[in-house]
Amino acid sequence: MLTRWFGDENVWNRFNRMQNDMDRLWSTFGSLSQAQRGVFPPINIYDDGESFIARAELPGIDPVDIELSVTGNTLTIQGKREIQPADEGCCYHRRERRGGQFRRAVTLPADVDGSKVNAVCTNGILEILLPRSEQSKLRKIKVQSK
C-alpha cells in the first residue's frame, strides 16, 4: 500500500498543490494584517549628472491623490491607494493587492532646486525629475600646466 502511494507520480503534484494552498492561506493571513499597515511604494533614484530622477511604483493611484514636497535634499511622497472592495455577493479567489495610506521621505544625495521639480505619472509609475541646485551641480575643473 505504501509503495503504491509513492509509486503514484501524481502524489508530488498533489503535494505541490497542497503546499501552494497553504502558502496562499498564510499570505491571506498576512494580507489581513497588511490591510491595517497600508502600502509602501518602492522607490528607485537615478542620477544623470544634471538632476535626480525618482521613480515610484504606484499602480492604480489617481495622480490627484499624490502629494509631493521637496525641501533641501529631502523628497516626501504621500498619498493613498484606494482599492474598491467587491460588491456584496461576490467572492474573492485571490486578494493580494493592498490599499491604504502612505507617507515616505527620501534623502537625496545632494540638494535639489525645489522650484524646478517636475512630476509625471504614467502607467502606474510616478516619475519625479529633481534638478540639482546650482551649488550641488557637477563642475568640471580644468587643470592647467605651467
Next chain:
Amino acid sequence: MTEKEKKELEVSKKKEIELSVGEPTRDDVMYVPDVDIVENDEGIVLYADLPGVKPEGLDVDVREGVLKLTAKVDPVVEKHRLVYGEYGIGGYQRSFTLGERIDVEKINAKMNNGVLTLTLPKVEMHKPRKINIQS
C-alpha cells in the same frame, strides 16, 4: 523602533519568478504581479498590478484553458545611474487555469494607471437562473 514598527515600515517587495517553474530563454527578470480575482454571477474579474506596463506591452493569451499574462517593461535609460534602489525592473508573468465556464470569446482587457482589469464572462448556460414556480 520596536519590532512591530519596523515591520510597518517595510517596502512592498516584488516577487521574482522561480526559475524552476519554466526556465526562460531570455535573460530578463520576470516578476509575479499581485492580483485580485473576484467572482460574481456574471463572471470573473481579475485585477493585476502591472506598474510600468504600457497597454501595447501586455499580452493576454488563452490556450487550452490556461490564461497567461505576459507584460513587458521598458528598460532604464542607459545614462541614468542608479543611486538608490528598492525595486527591480523586469516584466511580469502569471498563469491561471480557467474553468470551462468562461466564455473565452468575450474576455475583455483594460489598462488604467498600471492596473489591468480583465473581465472574464461566464458562458450563458452557466449563469444562475431563477425559475418561477407557477401555482
